[in-house]
Amino acid sequence: xxxxxxxxxxxxxxxxxxxxxxxxxxxxxxxxxxxxxxxxxxxxxxxxxxxxxxxxxxxxxxxxxxxxxxxxxxxxxxxxxxxxxxxxxxxxxxxxxxxxxxxxxxxxxxxxxxxxxxxxxxxxxxxxxxxxxxxxxxxxxxxxxxxxxxxxxxxxxxxxxxxxxxxxxxxxxxxxxxxxxxxxxxxxxxxxxxxxxxxxxxx
Amino acid sequence: xxxxxxxxxxxxxxxxxxxxxxxxxxxxxxxxxxxxxxxxxxxxxxxxxxxxxxxxxxxxxxxxxxxxxxxxxxxxxxxxxxxxxxxxxxxxxxxxxxxxxxxxxxxxxxxxxxxxxxxxxxxxxxxxxxxxxxxxxxxxxxxxxxxxxxxxxxxxxxxxxxxxxxxxxxxxxxxxxxxxxxxxxxxxxxxxxxxxxxxxxxxxxxxxxxxxxxxxxxxxxxxxxxxxxxxxxxxxxxxxxxxxxxxxxxxxxxxxxxxxxxxxxxxxxxxxxxxxxxxxxxxxxxxxxxxxxxxxxxxxxxxxxxxxxxxxxxxxxxxxxxxxxxxxxxxxxxxxxx
Numbered sequence: 001x002x003x004x005x006x007x008x009x010x011x012x013x014x015x016x017x018x019x020x021x022x023x024x025x026x027x028x029x030x031x032x033x034x035x036x037x038x039x040x041x042x043x044x045x046x047x048x049x050x051x052x053x054x055x056x057x058x059x060x061x062x063x064x065x066x067x068x069x070x071x072x073x074x075x076x077x078x079x080x081x082x083x084x085x086x087x088x089x090x091x092x093x094x095x096x097x098x099x100x101x102x103x104x105x106x107x108x109x110x111x112x113x114x115x116x117x118x119x120x121x122x123x124x125x126x127x128x129x130x131x132x133x134x135x136x137x138x139x140x141x142x143x144x145x146x147x148x149x150x151x152x153x154x155x156x157x158x159x160x161x162x163x164x165x166x167x168x169x170x171x172x173x174x175x176x177x178x179x180x181x182x183x184x185x186x187x188x189x190x191x192x193x194x195x196x197x198x199x200x201x202x203x
Numbered sequence: 204x205x206x207x208x209x210x211x212x213x214x215x216x217x218x219x220x221x222x223x224x225x226x227x228x229x230x231x232x233x234x235x236x237x238x239x240x241x242x243x244x245x246x247x248x249x250x251x252x253x254x255x256x257x258x259x260x261x262x263x264x265x266x267x268x269x270x271x272x273x274x275x276x277x278x279x280x281x282x283x284x285x286x287x288x289x290x291x292x293x294x295x296x297x298x299x300x301x302x303x304x305x306x307x308x309x310x311x312x313x314x315x316x317x318x319x320x321x322x323x324x325x326x327x328x329x330x331x332x333x334x335x336x337x338x339x340x341x342x343x344x345x346x347x348x349x350x351x352x353x354x355x356x357x358x359x360x361x362x363x364x365x366x367x368x369x370x371x372x373x374x375x376x377x378x379x380x381x382x383x384x385x386x387x388x389x390x391x392x393x394x395x396x397x398x399x400x401x402x403x404x405x406x407x408x409x410x411x412x413x414x415x416x417x418x419x420x421x422x423x424x425x426x427x428x429x430x431x432x433x434x435x436x437x438x439x440x441x442x443x444x445x446x447x448x449x450x451x452x453x454x455x456x457x458x459x460x461x462x463x464x465x466x467x468x469x470x471x472x473x474x475x476x477x478x479x480x481x482x483x484x485x486x487x488x489x490x491x492x493x494x495x496x497x498x499x500x501x502x503x504x505x506x507x508x509x510x511x512x513x514x515x516x517x518x519x520x521x522x523x524x525x526x527x528x529x530x531x532x533x534x535x536x537x538x539x540x541x
Binding site: 030033034037038043044046047048050051052054055080083084087088091150151152153154155157158159160161162199200201 | 226247248249250251266267268269270271272273274275276278279280283284285286288289310311313314493494497499512514515
Protein backbone atom coordinates (compact mmCIF):
# COMPACT_ATOMS: atom_id res chain seq x y z
CA UNK A 1 0.00 0.00 0.00
CA UNK A 2 1.38 3.37 -0.97
CA UNK A 3 0.69 6.85 0.40
CA UNK A 4 -2.26 7.39 -1.96
CA UNK A 5 -4.12 4.21 -1.26
CA UNK A 6 -3.43 4.40 2.45
CA UNK A 7 -5.63 7.50 2.64
CA UNK A 8 -8.35 6.26 0.25
CA UNK A 9 -11.86 6.07 1.74
CA UNK A 10 -14.61 3.69 0.74
CA UNK A 11 -17.55 5.34 -0.92
CA UNK A 12 -20.65 4.98 1.32
CA UNK A 13 -22.62 3.50 -1.58
CA UNK A 14 -20.00 0.81 -2.12
CA UNK A 15 -19.94 0.08 1.58
CA UNK A 16 -23.71 -0.24 1.57
CA UNK A 17 -23.65 -2.49 -1.52
CA UNK A 18 -21.14 -4.79 0.13
CA UNK A 19 -23.29 -4.91 3.26
CA UNK A 20 -26.34 -5.81 1.18
CA UNK A 21 -24.43 -8.69 -0.42
CA UNK A 22 -23.24 -9.85 2.97
CA UNK A 23 -26.80 -9.78 4.31
CA UNK A 24 -27.97 -11.71 1.26
CA UNK A 25 -25.31 -14.35 1.80
CA UNK A 26 -26.34 -14.75 5.44
CA UNK A 27 -30.00 -14.94 4.47
CA UNK A 28 -29.24 -17.53 1.79
CA UNK A 29 -27.31 -19.60 4.30
CA UNK A 30 -30.24 -19.52 6.72
CA UNK A 31 -32.70 -20.47 3.99
CA UNK A 32 -30.47 -23.34 2.86
CA UNK A 33 -30.34 -24.64 6.43
CA UNK A 34 -34.12 -24.43 6.73
CA UNK A 35 -34.57 -26.33 3.47
CA UNK A 36 -32.16 -28.99 4.68
CA UNK A 37 -34.01 -29.32 7.98
CA UNK A 38 -37.34 -29.56 6.19
CA UNK A 39 -36.14 -32.61 4.29
CA UNK A 40 -37.12 -35.59 6.42
CA UNK A 41 -37.19 -38.49 3.94
CA UNK A 42 -37.30 -41.23 6.57
CA UNK A 43 -40.18 -39.63 8.47
CA UNK A 44 -42.03 -38.88 5.24
CA UNK A 45 -41.58 -42.44 3.98
CA UNK A 46 -42.86 -43.90 7.23
CA UNK A 47 -45.80 -41.52 7.11
CA UNK A 48 -46.68 -42.46 3.54
CA UNK A 49 -46.28 -46.21 4.09
CA UNK A 50 -48.57 -46.07 7.10
CA UNK A 51 -51.11 -43.94 5.27
CA UNK A 52 -51.14 -46.25 2.25
CA UNK A 53 -51.48 -49.38 4.39
CA UNK A 54 -54.37 -47.87 6.33
CA UNK A 55 -55.96 -46.78 3.09
CA UNK A 56 -55.69 -50.29 1.66
CA UNK A 57 -56.97 -51.86 4.88
CA UNK A 58 -60.04 -49.70 5.23
CA UNK A 59 -60.62 -49.41 1.51
CA UNK A 60 -60.98 -53.16 1.16
CA UNK A 61 -58.81 -53.41 -1.91
CA UNK A 62 -55.58 -55.16 -2.71
CA UNK A 63 -53.37 -55.43 -5.78
CA UNK A 64 -54.07 -59.14 -6.24
CA UNK A 65 -57.31 -60.32 -7.72
CA UNK A 66 -58.29 -56.85 -8.91
CA UNK A 67 -60.29 -56.59 -12.10
CA UNK A 68 -57.68 -54.40 -13.80
CA UNK A 69 -59.54 -54.09 -17.08
CA UNK A 70 -62.32 -51.60 -16.43
CA UNK A 71 -62.84 -49.49 -19.54
CA UNK A 72 -64.74 -46.69 -17.81
CA UNK A 73 -62.10 -46.34 -15.12
CA UNK A 74 -59.23 -46.42 -17.59
CA UNK A 75 -60.89 -43.80 -19.78
CA UNK A 76 -61.40 -41.53 -16.77
CA UNK A 77 -57.78 -42.10 -15.73
CA UNK A 78 -56.48 -41.15 -19.18
CA UNK A 79 -58.63 -38.03 -19.14
CA UNK A 80 -57.31 -36.93 -15.77
CA UNK A 81 -53.73 -37.74 -16.79
CA UNK A 82 -54.09 -35.60 -19.89
CA UNK A 83 -55.42 -32.74 -17.79
CA UNK A 84 -52.41 -33.03 -15.48
CA UNK A 85 -49.96 -33.22 -18.39
CA UNK A 86 -51.39 -30.07 -19.97
CA UNK A 87 -51.40 -28.18 -16.69
CA UNK A 88 -47.84 -29.30 -15.97
CA UNK A 89 -46.66 -28.16 -19.38
CA UNK A 90 -48.29 -24.78 -18.84
CA UNK A 91 -46.60 -24.43 -15.45
CA UNK A 92 -43.19 -25.36 -16.87
CA UNK A 93 -43.66 -22.95 -19.72
CA UNK A 94 -44.52 -20.14 -17.31
CA UNK A 95 -41.39 -20.88 -15.30
CA UNK A 96 -39.15 -20.83 -18.37
CA UNK A 97 -40.68 -17.53 -19.44
CA UNK A 98 -39.92 -16.09 -16.02
CA UNK A 99 -36.28 -17.17 -16.25
CA UNK A 100 -35.96 -15.80 -19.76
CA UNK A 101 -37.55 -12.51 -18.75
CA UNK A 102 -35.10 -12.14 -15.90
CA UNK A 103 -32.17 -12.99 -18.17
CA UNK A 104 -33.23 -10.67 -20.96
CA UNK A 105 -33.78 -7.83 -18.55
CA UNK A 106 -30.57 -8.27 -16.59
CA UNK A 107 -28.28 -6.49 -19.06
CA UNK A 108 -30.51 -3.46 -19.24
CA UNK A 109 -30.88 -3.46 -15.47
CA UNK A 110 -27.11 -3.33 -14.99
CA UNK A 111 -26.66 -0.61 -17.62
CA UNK A 112 -29.39 1.56 -16.10
CA UNK A 113 -28.01 1.11 -12.60
CA UNK A 114 -24.56 2.30 -13.65
CA UNK A 115 -25.86 5.49 -15.21
CA UNK A 116 -24.97 8.50 -13.15
CA UNK A 117 -22.08 6.79 -11.40
CA UNK A 118 -19.11 9.10 -11.59
CA UNK A 119 -16.32 7.34 -9.73
CA UNK A 120 -14.94 3.81 -10.02
CA UNK A 121 -16.29 2.98 -6.57
CA UNK A 122 -19.74 4.24 -7.45
CA UNK A 123 -19.66 2.24 -10.68
CA UNK A 124 -18.74 -0.85 -8.70
CA UNK A 125 -21.44 -0.12 -6.11
CA UNK A 126 -24.09 0.27 -8.80
CA UNK A 127 -22.93 -2.94 -10.48
CA UNK A 128 -23.11 -4.83 -7.18
CA UNK A 129 -26.57 -3.53 -6.32
CA UNK A 130 -27.89 -4.39 -9.79
CA UNK A 131 -26.28 -7.81 -9.55
CA UNK A 132 -27.92 -8.39 -6.18
CA UNK A 133 -31.31 -7.43 -7.56
CA UNK A 134 -30.83 -9.87 -10.44
CA UNK A 135 -29.71 -12.60 -8.05
CA UNK A 136 -32.85 -12.11 -5.98
CA UNK A 137 -34.99 -12.26 -9.11
CA UNK A 138 -33.35 -15.53 -10.18
CA UNK A 139 -33.85 -16.88 -6.66
CA UNK A 140 -37.54 -15.98 -6.78
CA UNK A 141 -37.79 -17.65 -10.21
CA UNK A 142 -36.12 -20.78 -8.82
CA UNK A 143 -38.47 -20.85 -5.84
CA UNK A 144 -41.46 -20.54 -8.13
CA UNK A 145 -40.12 -23.39 -10.27
CA UNK A 146 -39.53 -25.59 -7.23
CA UNK A 147 -43.09 -24.91 -6.10
CA UNK A 148 -44.41 -25.80 -9.54
CA UNK A 149 -42.45 -29.07 -9.55
CA UNK A 150 -43.92 -29.88 -6.15
CA UNK A 151 -47.43 -29.27 -7.46
CA UNK A 152 -46.79 -31.47 -10.50
CA UNK A 153 -45.34 -34.31 -8.45
CA UNK A 154 -48.22 -34.14 -6.00
CA UNK A 155 -50.75 -34.20 -8.83
CA UNK A 156 -49.19 -37.33 -10.36
CA UNK A 157 -49.20 -39.04 -6.94
CA UNK A 158 -52.87 -38.17 -6.53
CA UNK A 159 -53.67 -39.48 -10.01
CA UNK A 160 -51.90 -42.77 -9.32
CA UNK A 161 -53.66 -43.25 -5.99
CA UNK A 162 -57.09 -42.45 -7.36
CA UNK A 163 -56.60 -44.68 -10.38
CA UNK A 164 -55.47 -47.65 -8.29
CA UNK A 165 -58.35 -47.16 -5.86
CA UNK A 166 -60.90 -46.93 -8.67
CA UNK A 167 -59.51 -50.03 -10.35
CA UNK A 168 -59.52 -51.86 -7.04
CA UNK A 169 -63.16 -51.25 -6.13
CA UNK A 170 -64.99 -54.56 -5.87
CA UNK A 171 -68.26 -53.28 -7.36
CA UNK A 172 -68.32 -52.28 -10.96
CA UNK A 173 -69.48 -48.70 -10.68
CA UNK A 174 -68.67 -45.44 -12.32
CA UNK A 175 -66.13 -43.66 -10.06
CA UNK A 176 -66.95 -40.12 -8.90
CA UNK A 177 -64.28 -37.47 -9.56
CA UNK A 178 -63.21 -37.49 -5.92
CA UNK A 179 -63.86 -41.17 -5.15
CA UNK A 180 -61.57 -42.57 -2.48
CA UNK A 181 -61.23 -45.47 -0.09
CA UNK A 182 -62.61 -45.58 3.43
CA UNK A 183 -60.91 -43.20 5.81
CA UNK A 184 -57.67 -44.28 7.42
CA UNK A 185 -59.02 -44.14 10.96
CA UNK A 186 -56.93 -44.80 14.01
CA UNK A 187 -58.18 -46.63 17.07
CA UNK A 188 -59.09 -44.31 19.94
CA UNK A 189 -56.15 -42.89 21.88
CA UNK A 190 -55.46 -43.66 25.53
CA UNK A 191 -56.79 -40.27 26.69
CA UNK A 192 -60.56 -39.82 26.74
CA UNK A 193 -62.45 -36.84 25.38
CA UNK A 194 -63.20 -33.99 27.79
CA UNK A 195 -66.53 -33.79 29.65
CA UNK A 196 -69.48 -32.33 27.79
CA UNK A 197 -70.24 -28.63 28.11
CA UNK A 198 -73.19 -27.21 26.21
CA UNK A 199 -73.59 -29.32 23.11
CA UNK A 200 -72.54 -32.94 23.01
CA UNK A 201 -68.78 -33.31 23.40
CA UNK A 202 -68.87 -37.03 22.64
CA UNK A 203 -67.65 -38.13 26.07
CA UNK B 204 -52.66 2.85 20.89
CA UNK B 205 -49.04 1.80 20.25
CA UNK B 206 -47.99 3.28 23.58
CA UNK B 207 -50.77 1.42 25.30
CA UNK B 208 -49.77 -1.84 23.66
CA UNK B 209 -46.13 -1.25 24.56
CA UNK B 210 -47.23 -0.75 28.15
CA UNK B 211 -49.39 -3.87 27.94
CA UNK B 212 -46.46 -5.92 26.71
CA UNK B 213 -44.32 -4.66 29.55
CA UNK B 214 -47.05 -5.81 31.93
CA UNK B 215 -48.01 -9.28 30.76
CA UNK B 216 -50.78 -10.50 33.02
CA UNK B 217 -52.53 -13.75 33.69
CA UNK B 218 -55.49 -14.30 31.35
CA UNK B 219 -58.41 -13.28 33.53
CA UNK B 220 -61.48 -15.32 34.41
CA UNK B 221 -64.39 -13.37 32.98
CA UNK B 222 -67.34 -15.69 33.42
CA UNK B 223 -67.60 -15.86 29.63
CA UNK B 224 -70.55 -17.57 27.98
CA UNK B 225 -68.64 -20.59 26.74
CA UNK B 226 -71.53 -22.11 24.79
CA UNK B 227 -71.52 -19.14 22.40
CA UNK B 228 -67.85 -19.40 21.45
CA UNK B 229 -66.83 -18.88 17.85
CA UNK B 230 -63.60 -18.72 15.88
CA UNK B 231 -62.15 -17.21 12.72
CA UNK B 232 -58.81 -16.98 10.95
CA UNK B 233 -56.81 -16.34 7.80
CA UNK B 234 -54.71 -18.86 5.85
CA UNK B 235 -52.99 -21.22 8.34
CA UNK B 236 -55.23 -19.51 10.88
CA UNK B 237 -58.20 -20.53 8.74
CA UNK B 238 -57.08 -24.17 8.75
CA UNK B 239 -56.65 -23.86 12.52
CA UNK B 240 -60.13 -22.34 12.71
CA UNK B 241 -61.63 -25.46 11.14
CA UNK B 242 -59.61 -27.67 13.49
CA UNK B 243 -60.67 -25.86 16.67
CA UNK B 244 -64.24 -25.48 15.47
CA UNK B 245 -64.76 -29.14 14.56
CA UNK B 246 -62.81 -30.62 17.47
CA UNK B 247 -64.67 -28.57 20.10
CA UNK B 248 -67.98 -28.01 18.37
CA UNK B 249 -69.91 -28.56 21.60
CA UNK B 250 -69.02 -25.00 22.67
CA UNK B 251 -69.10 -23.42 19.19
CA UNK B 252 -71.83 -21.49 17.43
CA UNK B 253 -69.95 -20.62 14.26
CA UNK B 254 -66.73 -20.07 12.37
CA UNK B 255 -65.17 -17.72 9.83
CA UNK B 256 -62.72 -19.23 7.35
CA UNK B 257 -60.78 -16.76 5.21
CA UNK B 258 -58.62 -18.38 2.54
CA UNK B 259 -58.46 -21.79 4.14
CA UNK B 260 -59.10 -25.37 3.14
CA UNK B 261 -61.24 -28.09 4.74
CA UNK B 262 -60.64 -29.79 8.06
CA UNK B 263 -58.01 -32.57 7.82
CA UNK B 264 -56.99 -31.29 4.39
CA UNK B 265 -53.38 -32.48 4.71
CA UNK B 266 -54.68 -36.05 5.01
CA UNK B 267 -56.30 -35.93 1.60
CA UNK B 268 -53.97 -38.24 -0.29
CA UNK B 269 -52.11 -41.16 1.30
CA UNK B 270 -49.39 -41.17 -1.35
CA UNK B 271 -48.24 -37.68 -0.35
CA UNK B 272 -46.73 -36.77 2.97
CA UNK B 273 -48.76 -34.43 5.18
CA UNK B 274 -46.39 -31.56 4.36
CA UNK B 275 -46.65 -32.13 0.61
CA UNK B 276 -50.45 -32.26 0.83
CA UNK B 277 -50.48 -29.15 3.00
CA UNK B 278 -48.36 -27.12 0.58
CA UNK B 279 -49.87 -28.35 -2.70
CA UNK B 280 -53.28 -30.01 -2.39
CA UNK B 281 -54.39 -27.63 0.37
CA UNK B 282 -53.00 -24.43 -1.11
CA UNK B 283 -52.65 -24.38 -4.89
CA UNK B 284 -53.24 -27.79 -6.47
CA UNK B 285 -52.20 -28.21 -10.09
CA UNK B 286 -55.72 -29.28 -11.07
CA UNK B 287 -59.07 -29.37 -9.31
CA UNK B 288 -58.80 -33.16 -9.23
CA UNK B 289 -55.58 -32.99 -7.22
CA UNK B 290 -57.20 -30.70 -4.64
CA UNK B 291 -58.65 -31.69 -1.27
CA UNK B 292 -60.25 -35.14 -1.13
CA UNK B 293 -63.41 -33.90 0.55
CA UNK B 294 -65.46 -37.14 0.60
CA UNK B 295 -62.57 -38.92 2.36
CA UNK B 296 -62.08 -36.04 4.79
CA UNK B 297 -65.76 -36.04 5.72
CA UNK B 298 -65.71 -39.79 6.35
CA UNK B 299 -62.52 -39.47 8.37
CA UNK B 300 -64.10 -36.71 10.47
CA UNK B 301 -67.09 -38.96 11.11
CA UNK B 302 -64.77 -41.75 12.26
CA UNK B 303 -62.89 -39.41 14.59
CA UNK B 304 -66.20 -38.28 16.08
CA UNK B 305 -67.30 -41.90 16.47
CA UNK B 306 -64.14 -42.66 18.45
CA UNK B 307 -64.61 -39.55 20.58
CA UNK B 308 -61.46 -37.84 19.36
CA UNK B 309 -63.50 -34.84 18.26
CA UNK B 310 -66.98 -33.69 19.24
CA UNK B 311 -69.98 -35.21 17.46
CA UNK B 312 -70.53 -33.69 14.04
CA UNK B 313 -74.24 -33.16 14.72
CA UNK B 314 -73.18 -30.18 16.86
CA UNK B 315 -72.44 -28.34 13.62
CA UNK B 316 -75.95 -28.58 12.25
CA UNK B 317 -77.29 -25.44 13.92
CA UNK B 318 -74.17 -23.31 13.48
CA UNK B 319 -73.43 -20.47 11.09
CA UNK B 320 -70.33 -20.34 8.93
CA UNK B 321 -68.60 -17.64 6.89
CA UNK B 322 -66.15 -18.61 4.16
CA UNK B 323 -64.19 -16.27 1.93
CA UNK B 324 -61.86 -16.60 -1.05
CA UNK B 325 -60.35 -13.67 -2.91
CA UNK B 326 -60.43 -14.06 -6.67
CA UNK B 327 -56.82 -12.84 -6.90
CA UNK B 328 -55.58 -15.20 -4.21
CA UNK B 329 -52.88 -17.46 -5.64
CA UNK B 330 -51.63 -18.72 -2.29
CA UNK B 331 -54.76 -20.61 -1.20
CA UNK B 332 -56.80 -20.74 -4.36
CA UNK B 333 -60.57 -20.69 -4.71
CA UNK B 334 -60.37 -24.32 -5.91
CA UNK B 335 -59.28 -25.26 -2.37
CA UNK B 336 -61.67 -22.97 -0.50
CA UNK B 337 -64.59 -24.37 -2.51
CA UNK B 338 -63.89 -27.68 -0.80
CA UNK B 339 -64.20 -26.06 2.62
CA UNK B 340 -67.81 -25.32 1.85
CA UNK B 341 -68.30 -28.84 0.46
CA UNK B 342 -66.81 -30.32 3.61
CA UNK B 343 -69.18 -28.47 5.93
CA UNK B 344 -72.12 -29.42 3.75
CA UNK B 345 -70.98 -33.03 3.82
CA UNK B 346 -70.86 -33.09 7.63
CA UNK B 347 -74.34 -31.67 8.00
CA UNK B 348 -74.20 -27.89 8.02
CA UNK B 349 -77.25 -26.64 6.06
CA UNK B 350 -76.28 -24.72 2.94
CA UNK B 351 -78.45 -21.82 4.07
CA UNK B 352 -76.23 -21.46 7.15
CA UNK B 353 -73.07 -21.03 5.08
CA UNK B 354 -72.19 -17.67 3.61
CA UNK B 355 -69.49 -18.18 0.96
CA UNK B 356 -68.19 -14.93 -0.52
CA UNK B 357 -66.09 -15.07 -3.69
CA UNK B 358 -67.05 -11.67 -4.98
CA UNK B 359 -63.98 -9.59 -4.19
CA UNK B 360 -60.82 -9.33 -6.30
CA UNK B 361 -58.65 -9.61 -3.24
CA UNK B 362 -55.21 -11.14 -2.80
CA UNK B 363 -54.29 -13.49 -0.01
CA UNK B 364 -55.13 -11.27 2.97
CA UNK B 365 -57.59 -10.28 5.67
CA UNK B 366 -59.77 -7.47 4.40
CA UNK B 367 -60.50 -4.14 5.99
CA UNK B 368 -61.92 -0.75 5.09
CA UNK B 369 -58.81 1.08 6.25
CA UNK B 370 -57.16 3.02 3.45
CA UNK B 371 -53.77 2.80 5.17
CA UNK B 372 -53.70 -0.95 4.51
CA UNK B 373 -52.25 -2.69 1.45
CA UNK B 374 -54.06 -2.42 -1.88
CA UNK B 375 -56.87 -4.94 -2.25
CA UNK B 376 -55.54 -7.20 -5.01
CA UNK B 377 -52.01 -7.57 -3.70
CA UNK B 378 -50.47 -10.40 -1.72
CA UNK B 379 -47.75 -9.09 0.55
CA UNK B 380 -46.94 -8.56 4.20
CA UNK B 381 -48.71 -7.82 6.49
CA UNK B 382 -51.48 -9.50 4.43
CA UNK B 383 -54.11 -7.05 5.65
CA UNK B 384 -55.71 -5.38 2.62
CA UNK B 385 -57.98 -2.42 2.15
CA UNK B 386 -60.89 -3.61 0.03
CA UNK B 387 -63.40 -1.12 1.41
CA UNK B 388 -64.90 -4.05 3.25
CA UNK B 389 -64.90 -4.97 6.91
CA UNK B 390 -64.25 -8.70 6.90
CA UNK B 391 -64.32 -8.78 10.71
CA UNK B 392 -67.79 -7.30 10.48
CA UNK B 393 -68.92 -9.80 7.87
CA UNK B 394 -67.64 -12.76 9.91
CA UNK B 395 -69.17 -11.66 13.19
CA UNK B 396 -72.46 -10.63 11.58
CA UNK B 397 -72.78 -14.07 10.00
CA UNK B 398 -72.07 -15.82 13.31
CA UNK B 399 -73.99 -13.43 15.59
CA UNK B 400 -76.71 -11.83 13.47
CA UNK B 401 -77.96 -8.38 14.42
CA UNK B 402 -74.71 -6.81 15.55
CA UNK B 403 -74.45 -3.14 16.48
CA UNK B 404 -72.14 -0.83 14.55
CA UNK B 405 -68.51 -0.66 15.66
CA UNK B 406 -67.70 1.41 18.70
CA UNK B 407 -64.52 3.15 19.67
CA UNK B 408 -61.61 0.87 20.52
CA UNK B 409 -60.63 1.25 24.17
CA UNK B 410 -56.94 0.92 24.94
CA UNK B 411 -57.53 -0.36 28.45
CA UNK B 412 -59.54 -3.30 27.09
CA UNK B 413 -56.59 -4.76 25.20
CA UNK B 414 -54.43 -6.97 27.37
CA UNK B 415 -51.24 -8.94 26.83
CA UNK B 416 -51.38 -12.20 28.77
CA UNK B 417 -49.08 -15.04 29.61
CA UNK B 418 -49.82 -17.72 27.00
CA UNK B 419 -47.09 -20.01 28.23
CA UNK B 420 -49.14 -21.23 31.22
CA UNK B 421 -51.57 -22.95 28.83
CA UNK B 422 -48.89 -24.79 26.81
CA UNK B 423 -47.86 -28.29 27.90
CA UNK B 424 -45.77 -29.36 24.91
CA UNK B 425 -42.37 -28.03 23.83
CA UNK B 426 -43.25 -28.27 20.13
CA UNK B 427 -46.27 -25.99 19.77
CA UNK B 428 -44.23 -23.04 18.47
CA UNK B 429 -46.67 -20.85 20.42
CA UNK B 430 -45.41 -17.56 21.77
CA UNK B 431 -44.99 -16.73 25.44
CA UNK B 432 -47.39 -13.80 25.14
CA UNK B 433 -50.80 -13.59 23.51
CA UNK B 434 -53.51 -10.95 23.46
CA UNK B 435 -57.15 -10.51 24.33
CA UNK B 436 -59.65 -7.71 24.03
CA UNK B 437 -62.07 -7.73 26.95
CA UNK B 438 -64.72 -5.00 26.54
CA UNK B 439 -65.81 -2.85 29.41
CA UNK B 440 -69.11 -4.64 29.96
CA UNK B 441 -67.41 -8.05 30.01
CA UNK B 442 -65.06 -6.84 32.74
CA UNK B 443 -67.93 -5.42 34.71
CA UNK B 444 -70.01 -8.51 35.28
CA UNK B 445 -71.64 -9.39 31.96
CA UNK B 446 -71.23 -12.94 30.67
CA UNK B 447 -69.89 -12.42 27.13
CA UNK B 448 -69.24 -14.83 24.27
CA UNK B 449 -65.66 -15.47 23.19
CA UNK B 450 -64.45 -15.15 19.61
CA UNK B 451 -61.04 -16.69 18.91
CA UNK B 452 -59.04 -15.00 16.16
CA UNK B 453 -56.17 -16.84 14.45
CA UNK B 454 -53.57 -14.87 12.51
CA UNK B 455 -51.98 -16.31 9.39
CA UNK B 456 -48.35 -17.18 8.67
CA UNK B 457 -45.99 -14.23 9.21
CA UNK B 458 -48.78 -12.35 10.97
CA UNK B 459 -48.03 -13.05 14.61
CA UNK B 460 -46.89 -10.23 16.84
CA UNK B 461 -43.29 -11.33 16.23
CA UNK B 462 -43.64 -10.29 12.58
CA UNK B 463 -46.15 -7.45 12.40
CA UNK B 464 -46.58 -6.22 15.96
CA UNK B 465 -50.13 -5.28 16.83
CA UNK B 466 -51.47 -5.01 13.29
CA UNK B 467 -53.52 -8.20 13.40
CA UNK B 468 -54.76 -8.13 16.98
CA UNK B 469 -55.40 -4.40 17.17
CA UNK B 470 -56.15 -3.14 13.68
CA UNK B 471 -58.29 -5.59 11.74
CA UNK B 472 -61.59 -4.26 13.02
CA UNK B 473 -62.50 -6.99 15.47
CA UNK B 474 -62.02 -4.94 18.63
CA UNK B 475 -64.34 -2.12 17.68
CA UNK B 476 -67.09 -4.64 17.03
CA UNK B 477 -66.21 -6.42 20.25
CA UNK B 478 -66.63 -3.20 22.23
CA UNK B 479 -69.99 -2.43 20.64
CA UNK B 480 -71.39 -5.93 21.02
CA UNK B 481 -69.83 -7.19 24.23
CA UNK B 482 -67.72 -9.92 22.67
CA UNK B 483 -64.40 -11.07 24.09
CA UNK B 484 -61.70 -11.38 21.43
CA UNK B 485 -58.95 -13.92 22.04
CA UNK B 486 -55.79 -13.65 19.90
CA UNK B 487 -53.51 -16.68 20.44
CA UNK B 488 -50.03 -16.21 18.99
CA UNK B 489 -47.49 -18.39 17.19
CA UNK B 490 -43.85 -17.41 16.85
CA UNK B 491 -41.35 -18.59 14.24
CA UNK B 492 -39.19 -21.57 15.09
CA UNK B 493 -36.17 -22.71 13.10
CA UNK B 494 -35.71 -26.13 14.68
CA UNK B 495 -37.91 -28.68 16.41
CA UNK B 496 -40.44 -27.73 15.50
CA UNK B 497 -39.54 -26.36 12.07
CA UNK B 498 -41.91 -23.45 11.60
CA UNK B 499 -39.93 -20.52 10.21
CA UNK B 500 -42.97 -18.53 9.13
CA UNK B 501 -44.84 -18.79 12.42
CA UNK B 502 -47.82 -20.67 10.97
CA UNK B 503 -50.51 -22.53 12.87
CA UNK B 504 -50.12 -26.28 12.59
CA UNK B 505 -52.19 -27.87 9.88
CA UNK B 506 -49.72 -30.53 8.78
CA UNK B 507 -48.24 -31.94 11.96
CA UNK B 508 -45.11 -29.96 12.84
CA UNK B 509 -46.13 -29.89 16.50
CA UNK B 510 -45.33 -33.61 16.67
CA UNK B 511 -41.94 -33.53 14.93
CA UNK B 512 -40.83 -37.10 15.54
CA UNK B 513 -44.11 -38.85 14.91
CA UNK B 514 -45.07 -40.35 11.53
CA UNK B 515 -48.73 -39.96 12.63
CA UNK B 516 -48.84 -36.50 14.18
CA UNK B 517 -51.97 -35.35 15.95
CA UNK B 518 -52.73 -31.75 15.15
CA UNK B 519 -56.46 -32.13 14.59
CA UNK B 520 -58.11 -33.84 17.57
CA UNK B 521 -59.04 -32.54 20.99
CA UNK B 522 -55.71 -33.90 22.21
CA UNK B 523 -53.60 -31.91 19.73
CA UNK B 524 -51.04 -29.70 21.52
CA UNK B 525 -52.12 -26.37 20.06
CA UNK B 526 -55.85 -27.11 20.27
CA UNK B 527 -55.50 -28.21 23.91
CA UNK B 528 -53.76 -24.96 24.77
CA UNK B 529 -56.38 -22.79 23.12
CA UNK B 530 -59.25 -24.69 24.67
CA UNK B 531 -57.68 -24.06 28.07
CA UNK B 532 -57.59 -20.34 27.31
CA UNK B 533 -61.28 -20.37 26.43
CA UNK B 534 -62.02 -22.35 29.58
CA UNK B 535 -60.09 -19.78 31.63
CA UNK B 536 -62.14 -16.93 30.19
CA UNK B 537 -65.28 -18.89 31.06
CA UNK B 538 -64.29 -19.43 34.69
CA UNK B 539 -66.33 -17.46 37.19
CA UNK B 540 -64.77 -14.19 38.25
CA UNK B 541 -63.01 -14.47 41.57
